Amino acid sequence: MQKIPAAQTRAVVLTQCNCFFIDSSIKGFFEMAKEDRYKFNEIEKKWQSIWEQDKTFKAVEDKSKPKYYVLDMFPYPSAQGLHVGHPEGYTASDIVARYKRMRGFSVLHPIGWDAFGLPAEQYAIKTGTHPADTTQKNIDNMRRQIKSLGFSYDWDRQVDTTDPNYYKWTQWIFLKFYNSWFDDSENKAKPILQLIEDLEAEKLYVGIDGDIIPTDAEGLQAISGDPVGARKWSELSKEQQREFIDDQRLAYEAEVAVNWCPELGTVLANEEVIGGVSERGGYPVVRRPMRQWMLRITKFADRLLADLEFVDWPTSIKKLQTDWIGRSTGAEVDFQIAGQDEFVRVFTTRPDTLFGATYMVLAPEHPLVDIIATDEQRQAVESYKEQAARKSDLDRTDLAKDKSGVFTGAYAINPVNEKQIPIWISDYVLISYGTGAIMAVPAHDERDYAFAKKFSLDIIQVVKPEDEYLQAKVEAGELCFSDDGIAVNSGRFDGLTTAQFKDEITAWLEDNTKGKLAVNYKLRDWLFSRQRYWGEPFPIIHLEDGERIALDESELPLIPPHVASYKAAGTGESPLANISDWVNVTLPDGRKGKRETNTMPQWAGSCWYYLRYTDAKNNDKPFDKANEDYWLPVDLYIGGAEHAVLHLLYSRFWHKLLYDLGYVSHPEPFKKLVNQGMILGQDGQKMSKSRGNVVNPDEVINNYGADSMRLYEMFMGPLEATKPWSMQGVEGVYRFLNKVWRTIIDEETDQLDSSIKDVEADSDTVRILHQTIKKVSSDIDTFGFNTAISQMMIFINHIAKLEVKPKSVIEQFVLVLSPFAPHVCEELWQRLGHYGSLAYEEWPQHDDELTKETDIELAVQVLGKIKDKIVVSAEATEEQIIEKALASEKVIAAMEGKTPKKVIVIKSRLVNIVI
RNA sequence: GCGAGCGUGGCGGAAUUGGCAGACGCGCAAGAUUUAGGAUCUUGUAUCCUACGGAUAUGGAGGUUCGACUCCUCUCGCUCGCACCA
Structure with a gap:
């Protein structure tokens, strides 16, 4: 039976008991206990406000520098706020962002809010609060939490998918789908106006099955006079022409079988139907064809499959997408x-x-x-x-x-x-x-x-x-x-x-x-409409005569009206259907019609947010191509594996449309993808409210500071692995940071410690410094953050023992630690006598020669069993090593007088004597 | 059922990719300091034995090799995806 350590007990009490008395007494206890530790609270606040005021992390399109785009999957601003899983990926990306800046890259590291979503709408149904208000409140809270972790985001590039200035362009992209068709012969999307022009110019004919036939096609040419089995555009009636064009659009309407629940008067997602009845209420659900908007992703299936070859993604994710696309020939x-x-x-x-x-x-x-x-x-x-x-x-x-x-x-x-x-x-x-x-x-x-x-x-x-x-x-x-x-x-x-x-x-x-x-293909066209209020409205009007028109770009954004009730209309339509003022429209030419009342799914906004970041405040276009060309593709994309298929496939799909139409310059958006693993509760179970094992980041930051939080998230284990949280582990890295602080700052005077002097470092110290620079650099490149931290612990354990600490060594160490624990390092950097932030200081370089030991201990094996250890100089020749190994008494004893058949020498590792 | 991944001390995890298994941290133990607690520092800490030595250990059983946590075969267990896609 394991004893519950003090830290864990406290955490449990804090989360489970709201009693004022206990709560406040624990706070008092904490303040006392932490008194002689470094003042992370002051330091972190100080540097966060300096970064904010100075716009330290402003991303600049600087053509004289190489660029690096580090992207986090933006969060849904939930009422619960952050959980400890969010900061894991965010810390990893932040370390990379800070490291790349110090390495001379111009870095784009943005964040935003995937803010449309069902919870805000459900809350609105219950309370009447406008989802926009709920969303704003949640964003404010989550922004506060994220800022308290000290991530180096360029806050001027924030995006919010529910902001009309953002979804204006989501609707704009939808119009691009609507106004495009897919040319199978060239395997790419093109503007539909071009198709109409070609049909009118009779470069193309319409086939019997509604297919497109080039005029110069075989068979047609052979026949003189009128084409056989194909019609000219002018031979079609207006309705036929319209129907033909509508069938070509990449956004189209279709009757699709959906889960219809008559009792609830709404359409349900597959996950909301359990055992043939609705999850809520247990009412019968039937498959019923209903008019829905679809996006023709299947046209891109081949390219979505083939281009996976060019991205640096985990093979498991590539395979999931491959299987999802499911190409089979027959x-x-x-x-x-x-x-x-x-x-x-x-x-x-x-x-x-x-x-x-x-x-x-x-x-x-x-x-x-x-x-x-x-x-x-x-x-x-x-x-x-x-x-x-x-x-x-x-x-x-x-x-x-x-x-x-x-x-x-x-x-x-x-x-x-x-x-x-x-x-x-x-x-x-x-x-x-x-x-x-x-x-x-x-x-x-x-x-x-x-x-x-x-x-x-x-x-x-x-x-x-x-x-x-x-x-x-x-x-x-x-x-x-x-x-x-x-x-x-x-x-x-x-x-x-x-x-x-x-x-x-x-x-x-x-x-x-x-x-x-x-x-x-298994892949099917994307069912793109939802019967919801809180989503992007479709910029589409259905006229009384059956014609359907799209709004002009100049009429965007189309903003949803305020509604009295957020409940579904009961007809299978969204709550918007009840707002006749908004739904019924009269065109300038007097024709009457109704607005489309479906809204777009939550995926829509996340399909292109990474592009908006490159030019977040542009009012004239979604983004400037020059900016896109500078920043894209995303060099590193970090997020959860749960988005392996849908989000990552949908955004690749949108990207390819924009690519075909010339708005973006690269065929794939995300070059390298890394999935962070799940963080389990202290009990090794999935975190959940009902289990009561949820760890709140605010609490960790309050007790140990953001730097400890960041460091622990990285020290837990490999980024991709699933691993359990441990408050004792947080204590461990917290101790490390305190040790770093105490090594540099005298606790009595609160000044630089007198042991730090401008002196030459001894060879051991130089070696460990260079080993540390080397290991941390390469570990950041390979996302081995846990081992980078362990190397820094080895460094500080060594340096803390020195009577005199060379200042230059300390300074280089502070720089190397800074991407992981930026606040405390900024403070130390300042106290070491530097002005301003270290964010753009040059990353220390290591010298490979200096990382090597002068004397090396080798294991000596006889028949693969270790018998002794010998110390040789690094320059020792193979002959010298063998000579020394064979001279060992223990080895001689183990050989029992036999002569060696073979001696294997692995330089700087071991000697194996085969007898 | 199919597919992928993973099994290393009391715990989280290391191991330069075939070369000293257990780095680093947690926990634990003893000691120093302290009125005390906390904090800090030092030392120890895989298991077993006949214990300054030796043996056994990376889920289990085989194999390749001078040498295997690492490669191969079989097997057990866990986790995560997908699930009538013709």
Whole structure:
């Protein structure tokens, strides 16, 4: 059983007891206990106000210097304020920022507020307080907390996503999406006006399927006169033209299945639906198609995937994004419906198993289901569809351990062998992936196998595994084999390997116009609208005649109106829908319309904030390209791994649009990414209010100071690791800082200690200094902050013992420690006789020669076991080392008179004698 | 189920990437100082044994090597992602 140390007891009392008496007596105790320690409180306040007044950390676009952009993931200003996890990443980035400044870089190190979000809106629903007021209050508190940690942010570049001067430009970027299309032939986004011009000039025609066909395309040229299978722009009606253009936009409206809760009158996110009912209230939730805004991220899938190669990110994050994008190649194959003029298109990654397709499955939502279902089966099909609609996406995946489905009564014809196979519907096929329909090959797909077993459908083997035991099982239909093998039961394709078969069958399908090579992505277009009040309104008006217009850039920002109630409208629309003054608009030309009442999701503001920092106060544009070009890409981005996919993918996506349109000059925004790990409570559990193990940064700063807080956050362990908090650990680094202080400042006189003199340092001291400079520098470069601190502890332990301390050594040490503990170092720097801040002092240089020991202790092993240690000079030759090692009595004894077969000498490490 | 990562003293963690395992800090113990407590300083602190010596130790079992925390194979445990994507 571990004794609870005093510091821990105090912390527990402070957090758990609001009793005035105990609280104040503890405060008194603290003041007394800390009396003879350095006055971190005064020092920290002093330097924070100097930095603020002097704008010490103002970022300057100085072309004569190399630049360095260190970015933190900006926080959501919550009512709870900071938790100890925030300062971890912020301290790491601050150390790097301060270090780079001293290394001569022009540094951009900004902070801001990701301030739209549900909590402020929910608080508004409860209390009627405007979310803007709540948000402002929370920002003020969090800013106070962040400032109290002494981070070297350029506060003049602060951004707040809820500030109209900021979201004006978020809306502006939305208009860029809305007014752009994606040119597949060049794999990039372009202004939609250009497309219209090209169509009007008849450089492009409109294909039958609404696709875009270049006039000089093959096939068109061959035919003289009017193009066949394509229409000129002028041949389309105004409505057709509008529809065509709308279909090309990168921001578009679509009917999308959402989680609709009739009882609550609102749409819910997947996380808000548990077991088919709403998390709040337990009301039924159904899948219902609703009009939503979408962003066409899928057009960028290929580039989002390919460009991951160029960023220096943790491989795990790259892999998450790769999987999320989920690119797979295969074939699309058309199956004719028996006796009807319809066909079903399926996507498969295994076209080589076509001969083994024994049935087909459509997603319940597939448009063909109603058309092909026979009268006998219609009833069953309808009720199954209804059942499926009631399940949320989560249920359909999570709870579907047992497969369900219904036969439609219809049959399809397998294009490779003309066999008729039954068509089923089942919710294991997702409407949102591929074509929403599959060919089922139960012998070679686990899911199809489970389904076929349950409904006693045919299983035909078409791939032969090498392993004979497996082969027997698969042949008997007792096992599903989904790996590659050799083709069987596949007509003239028998004997081919899976890879060969895929190539040949795809070619065959294309030759016979029954299919083609196809690529599919798991990534889906981004559902970009929310039915909320506290978000950026869409700058869009829906006119009575069905036309939809976007506001002009000059009309931005579009500011949401004040509302009486923040509750949802009850119609699936946002609270904005109830404000008729705001919603109903009349255009200058007299036409009437309604404003879009959806708002953008919280992700929107965070998609481009790093760009705004480069030119935060620009009123004419989101940012000047010259500034962007100077600062971007972000050299170091530090934040939590929870944003591995969504935020980091969404902002890359926005960045690529801006890149295509020429607003930014680099294809990727974030060069290097580092994830800080999670900090657990003192009990090793996740911090949570209910467990009562939450550590409040304010409390730590009050008791130990910001420098100790920063130092401890870094000393805990590797930045990326998950690790538990320990108040005793804070005490440890606090002691270290006190030791540094006492080594330099005489406690009695409060003046520079008399042991500090302008003298030459002895060789040991020089060596340790240079080792420290070397280690701290390289550790900052590799984010090994914990080992950097441990080296500085070794330094101070050495220096504290010296009777006379060379001033220059002390000064260099103060500079090296300063990125970690800036306040105390500024103070010491001043007291060492310097004017002004040390923030731009030159970083000390180490001399590699001076880091080396003159005498080296070597371990001497016999057969790998250490028998003795010898001391040799650093210049000793291999022969001299061997001679000395073999002369050792202990070694001679261990060798038992045998002669060495081999002697291995690792310079400055060890000697191993093999006998 | 799939994928990734991690297992080192009482605790957080080091280990120049195959070369003296346990740096540094916490905790603990003894001592100094002190009226006392706190603070500070000094020393010790992986485990075991027949103890100024020796043996065993990096979740476990094998392997490669003169030499393995580090590389390989198997295995156990924990954590975090993803989860019918055809």
